[in-house]
Amino acid sequence: xxxxxxxxxxxxxxxxxxxxxxxxxxxxxxxxxxxxxxxxxxxxxxxxxxxxxxxxxxxxxxxxxxxxxxxxxxxxxxxxxxxxxxxxxxxxxxxxxxxxxxxxxxxxxxxxxxxxxxxxxxxxxxxxxxxxxxxxxxxxxxxxxxxxxxxxxxxxxxxxxxxxxxxxxxxxxxxxxxxxxxxxxxxxxxxxxxxxxxxxxxxxxxxxxxxxxxxxxxxxxxxxxxxxxxxxxx
DNA sequence: CTTCACCTGGATACCTCGCA
DNA sequence: TGCGAGGTATCCAGGTGAAG
Numbered sequence: 001x002x003x004x005x006x007x008x009x010x011x012x013x014x015x016x017x018x019x020x021x022x023x024x025x026x027x028x029x030x031x032x033x034x035x036x037x038x039x040x041x042x043x044x045x046x047x048x049x050x051x052x053x054x055x056x057x058x059x060x061x062x063x064x065x066x067x068x069x070x071x072x073x074x075x076x077x078x079x080x081x082x083x084x085x086x087x088x089x090x091x092x093x094x095x096x097x098x099x100x101x102x103x104x105x106x107x108x109x110x111x112x113x114x115x116x117x118x119x120x121x122x123x124x125x126x127x128x129x130x131x132x133x134x135x136x137x138x139x140x141x142x143x144x145x146x147x148x149x150x151x152x153x154x155x156x157x158x159x160x161x162x163x164x165x166x167x168x169x170x171x172x173x174x175x176x177x178x179x180x181x182x183x184x185x186x187x188x189x190x191x192x193x194x195x196x197x198x199x200x201x202x203x204x205x206x207x208x209x210x211x212x213x214x215x216x217x218x219x220x221x222x223x224x225x226x227x228x229x230x231x232x233x234x
Numbered sequence: 235c236t237t238c239a240c241c242t243g244g245a246t247a248c249c250t251c252g253c254a
Numbered sequence: 255t256g257c258g259a260g261g262t263a264t265c266c267a268g269g270t271g272a273a274g
Contacts, residue, residue: 019243
């Protein structure tokens with residue numbers, strides 16, 4: 001996934017109302033940009049941090065600027081949650097993800113029974129259907145990526161949905177996309193949401209596949225880079 | 235106290251409609 | 255019939271407040 005045009009560099013002034021961020025551009029101009037990530041963005045959304053924004057001239061948009069990347073120290077972190085689907089879809093269709101290769105069709109935004117947390121479904125070629133839920137990982141300490149970055153009841157529920165799909169005979173995958181380059185392994189964030197950690201390990205024990213890939217985040221674009229280890233150590 | 239529906243601003247996917 | 259334009263539904267993911 002490449003950005004259509006060069007990103008503008010600026011400094012985060014403040015983030016508010018979940019989806020908005022005031023940014024002071026290098027030109028000195030202060031703008032309000034849309035930030036398509038209502039999560040806590042722990043460690044990234046600090047006032048004074050460097051950010052990169054894209055420009056969209058679509059007249060229907062209320063905010064022409066879109067926050068794409070925030071810096072945590074010197075590390076670029078992709079914060080646009082909408083990009084993850086594009087990045088993962090691209091990697092799957094290009095066959096970059098061995099575990100998910102060989103399917104004939106990929107459907108996005110699939111509805112699982114009584115829930116809508118499934119991001120995509122792979123089918124065809126006589127294989128069991130494979131349901132995938134994709135999560136963004138933006139939080140990291142000392143080379144380890146963590147999810148979630150805030151307590152979320154929905155996170156645990158998603159794990160139960162995936163477990164149910166496995167029980168019904170399908171493949172179910174939780175696909176973690178780490179949108180920062182300073183991470184070598186992934187762990188559930190027990191210190192933030194212990195329930196999620198339990199649900200995550202339970203789901204894996206029951207056959208849900210946990211895959212974690214690191215994305216290369218640059219001002220040119222975002223693409224999956226390499227697979228990293230999922231550490232279940234309690 | 236816990237659970238759950240609803241809310242936020244914009245993107246995206248999909249559906250419907252009108253016109254050529 | 256086929257295309258584009260416009261409208262609608264759903265998602266992001268946690269905060270909030272109401273209901274149980």
